[in-house]
Amino acid sequence: MSDTIRTAGPAPTGEGFGRILVAVYGLFALAATARSGVQIATKLDEAPLAYLLSAFAGIVYIVATVSLARGGVTSRRLATMAISIELVGVLGVGAASTLFPDAFPHATVWTGFGSGYGFVPLVLPFVGLWWLRHTR
Amino acid sequence: MTGSYATAITVIALMLAVWTLVLVAMNRSPGLSLLAAGGVLEALLVGFLIGGIVQMVGSDHHFARAEFVGYLLACLAIPPMAVVWAREEKSRSGTLVIALAFLLTPVMVLRVQQVWAGPLV
Numbered sequence: 001m002s003d004t005i006r007t008a009g010p011a012p013t014g015e016g017f018g019r020i021l022v023a024v025y026g027l028f029a030l031a032a033t034a035r036s037g038v039q040i041a042t043k044l045d046e047a048p049l050a051y052l053l054s055a056f057a058g059i060v061y062i063v064a065t066v067s068l069a070r071g072g073v074t075s076r077r078l079a080t081m082a083i084s085i086e087l088v089g090v091l092g093v094g095a096a097s098t099l100f101p102d103a104f105p106h107a108t109v110w111t112g113f114g115s116g117y118g119f120v121p122l123v124l125p126f127v128g129l130w131w132l133r134h135t136r
Numbered sequence: 137m138t139g140s141y142a143t144a145i146t147v148i149a150l151m152l153a154v155w156t157l158v159l160v161a162m163n164r165s166p167g168l169s170l171l172a173a174g175g176v177l178e179a180l181l182v183g184f185l186i187g188g189i190v191q192m193v194g195s196d197h198h199f200a201r202a203e204f205v206g207y208l209l210a211c212l213a214i215p216p217m218a219v220v221w222a223r224e225e226k227s228r229s230g231t232l233v234i235a236l237a238f239l240l241t242p243v244m245v246l247r248v249q250q251v252w253a254g255p256l257v
Contacts, residue, residue, distance in 0.1 A: 015225060015227075015229075016225075016227050017227055017229055018229075019222065019225045019227075019229040019230055019233055020229050020232055020233055020236070022221070023218065023221055023222075023233045023236065023237075024236075026221070027214075027218075030210070031223070034206050034210070035203075038200075038202045038203050038206060041202070042200075042202060044257070131207075
């Protein structure tokens with residue numbers, strides 16, 4: 001793989017700074033999926049919306065992680081889609097949970113624009129989209 | 137889930153993080169000595185997992201047990217995963233990934249302790 005000569009096409013998205021970006025995405029993939037897995041398995045009836053939303057976020061992070069790590073034309077398209085959904089998700093859920101806090105008693109990764117995770121979930125999609133542009 | 141053992145893990149992980157960040161700043165690849173020191177941390181984390189599960193089984197207080205084991209496993213899994221992912225990288229970004237993993241270890245240890253202490257408010 002590392003022996004391939006890259007003559008044309010986009011730069012790899014999983015190397016250099018991308019190595020760090022994929023690691024952070026992977027961490028959120030792990031955190032969101034594992035957390036929602038436990039919650040759905042043990043107490044889905046408590047807050048089905050929040051836990052299913054966490055699971056959805058987890059899937060989005062997994063797709064973003066894998067496609068950024070792989071690079072290539074199709075993976076870039078997939079990464080752009082996943083990260084765009086992530087951006088809409090964190091802005092939408094962030095705004096909704098700020099405006100209607102009563103509707104979101106159980107936290108997800110995206111609640112309060114990711115305030116429970118040092119606002120990294122808010123910054124991450126912007127960095128991801130920038131990186132995809134930068135390596136094009 | 138207490139005390140000096142968790143503190144030792146935290147201190148060692150932070151020392152390893154500083155060490156790795158120095159390597160990043162100097163643009164040097166991690167050598168065998170760093171990997172060996174990381175191995176010591178991993179051995180301590182195996183002990184943390186086993187000790188945690190033994191304490192959990194022997195306790196009847198109410199807390200989120202699945203989450204507890206999940207965080208214990210995350211403690212153990214994150215540094216080796218970072219090393220594997222960083223290995224193919226030629227630039228210093230790979231070294232920074234390893235540094236981030238060491239910085240994350242104290243956070244994970246803290247989460248283990250928080251889950252042990254009881255439900256989040």
